Amino acid sequence: MQFEISQLNIGSDRRDFDDAAGILSFCVGSGAARQLKEYISNRAVSVFGARRLPPDRRLCGIILIMISFESCDILDIAVDSAIRRKGAASALLEYASRYCKERGVREQLLEVRLSNTAARAFYERAGFEEIARRKNYYSDPVEDAAVLRRRI
Ligand SMILES: CC(C)(COP(=O)(O)OP(=O)(O)OC[C@H]1O[C@@H](n2cnc3c(N)ncnc32)[C@H](O)[C@@H]1OP(=O)(O)O)[C@@H](O)C(=O)NCCC(=O)NCCS
Numbered sequence: 396m397q398f399e400i401s402q403l404n405i406g407s408d409r410r411d412f413d414d415a416a417g418i419l420s421f422c423v424g425s426g427a428a429r430q431l432k433e434y435i436s437n438r439a440v441s442v443f444g445a446r447r448l449p450p451d452r453r454l455c456g457i458i459l460i461m462i463s464f465e466s467c468d469i470l471d472i473a474v475d476s477a478i479r480r481k482g483a484a485s486a487l488l489e490y491a492s493r494y495c496k497e498r499g500v501r502e503q504l505l506e507v508r509l510s511n512t513a514a515r516a517f518y519e520r521a522g523f524e525e526i527a528r529r530k531n532y533y534s535d536p537v538e539d540a541a542v543l544r545r546r547i
Pocket residue numbers: 421422470471472473474475478479480481482483484485486507511512513514516517518520
C-alpha cells in the first residue's frame with residue numbers, strides 16, 4: 396500500500412483535524428482533540444498525516460514531532476486500527492525523518508510504554524535502540540517508559 400503524506404496546520408480542513416484527533420486518541424485517549432489543537436498551535440511541533448493512495452480523502456495515520464537543534468522528539472505516531480501492518484507508520488516516519496534531516500537533525504528520541512509491544516516492535520524494526528528507562532513515566536495506568544534513540 397502507498398501513502399501520501401502532508402503537513403497539518405492551523406488552516407487545515409476541519410475533517411482532517413477530526414480524523415487526526417480520532418487517530419491520536421489511540422495514544423492519548425479522550426483528550427486527543429484538545430491536545431492536537433495545542434500541538435498544531437505550537438510552532439515547535441510539526442504534525443503530518445497520511446492518506447492512502449490512490450487518493451483517499453480521509454487521514455489514516457499521523458506523526459507528531461518536535462525539533463530542537465540537532466535532536467527530534469517523536470511525540471506520537473498512530474495509525475487507524477483498520478489499516479495497521481500496511482506500512483502507514485513506516486511511511487510517516489520516513490517522511491518525518493527526511494524533514495528532520497533537511498533541518499540538521501542528527502538523532503530522534505521517544506518514550507514508549509513497556510507494554511506497547513506493537514510500537515516497540517515497530518521502532519525496533521526502524522532501528523531505534525533503548526538507551527534508558529523512566530520509572531512511572533506514564534499514568535492511567537502507571538507504567539515505566541523505555542527511552543529509545545535512533546541516529547539519522
Ligand atoms: C505502532 C503503530 C503506529 C504501527 O503502525 P503500522 O502502520 O501498523 O506500522 P507498519 O505497517 O509501518 O509496520 C512496520 C513494521 O513494524 C513492525 N510492527 C508494526 N506493528 C507490529 C505489531 N503489532 N507486532 C509486531 N511487529 C509490528 C513490523 O516489523 C512491521 O513490518 P511488517 O508488517 O512487514 O512485519 C500502530 O500499531 C499504532 O497506531 N498503534 C497504536 C498507537 C501507538 O501505540 N503508538 C505508539 C505510541 S504513541
